Amino acid sequence: MKDNKHYxxxxxxxITGASGFxxxxxxxxxxxxxxxxxxxxxSEGAKAVARLEEGFLIPDLPGEQKQTLVNHLSLSxxxxxxxxxxxxxxxxxxxxxxxxxxxAMVVAPxxxxxxxxxxxxxxxxxxxxxxxxxxxxxxxxxxxxxxTPLSAIQLEHxxxxxxxxxxxxxxxxxxxxKPQSIDQLIDFIVARIxxxxxxxxxxxxxxxxxx
Ligand SMILES: Cc1cc2nc3c(=O)[nH]c(=O)nc-3n(C[C@H](O)[C@H](O)[C@H](O)COP(=O)(O)O)c2cc1C
Numbered sequence: 001m002k003d004n005k006h007y008x009x010x011x012x013x014x015i016t017g018a019s020g021f022x023x024x025x026x027x028x029x030x031x032x033x034x035x036x037x038x039x040x041x042x043s044e045g046a047k048a049v050a051r052l053e054e055g056f057l058i059p060d061l062p063g064e065q066k067q068t069l070v071n072h073l074s075l076s077x078x079x080x081x082x083x084x085x086x087x088x089x090x091x092x093x094x095x096x097x098x099x100x101x102x103x104a105m106v107v108a109p110x111x112x113x114x115x116x117x118x119x120x121x122x123x124x125x126x127x128x129x130x131x132x133x134x135x136x137x138x139x140x141x142x143x144x145x146x147x148t149p150l151s152a153i154q155l156e157h158x159x160x161x162x163x164x165x166x167x168x169x170x171x172x173x174x175x176x177x178k179p180q181s182i183d184q185l186i187d188f189i190v191a192r193i194x195x196x197x198x199x200x201x202x203x204x205x206x207x208x209x210x211x
Contacts, residue, residue: 010037010101012130014042014127016046017049017111018145019109025072040084041090043111043114043125045111089126112145173185
């Protein structure tokens, strides 16, 4: 059935196995709240991290993944198609093709393994294929790596992608807004991602505007 609902933006959200699964959860929550349509793909690595960090068991079936995320975050979807999860080998996903009207893609968190794959153009999973499609279509692509320290290889990959217009947005929150909680540190990064996507975020006041 044809979908007539107009969304603010359509965002491809890929969650991979770097530490910081909680960033992805918070980002998803905000994207839904800001009336974005979200196509979501979760790597096996991300599932392992989610289990370890959050005690969060992500099912294998995409339909069950969606229901688990909706329940866990108490998401209130404006329409059933606002959130769709895809298996990482689902080549029928809109994320896999340049013909699908996707405004931007975010990989958060982004493992250095996935980052390296994107930098060399590997497409052996839906997540990598979707990122490679963004590059060829010159669509906004945001990667939120989490690793420290970084090797010359990893820095080289980031440099290469940055020169192609990719936003490299490391999970390194600032402290100048005097955060009082981990939630505020998470929101700092999520706010920066939302701003990069051109969304009107309200998690963090721009510097120089709060009292
Ligand atoms: C608990 C845990 C934490 C991890 N943290 C990171 C990390 O912060 N950065 C990273 O690049 N890889 C990290 N890894 C390793 C990746 O998950 C692993 O390289 C995986 O193959 C990445 O695959 P993916 O990109 O398809 O998810 C972590 C793994 C585990 C189990």
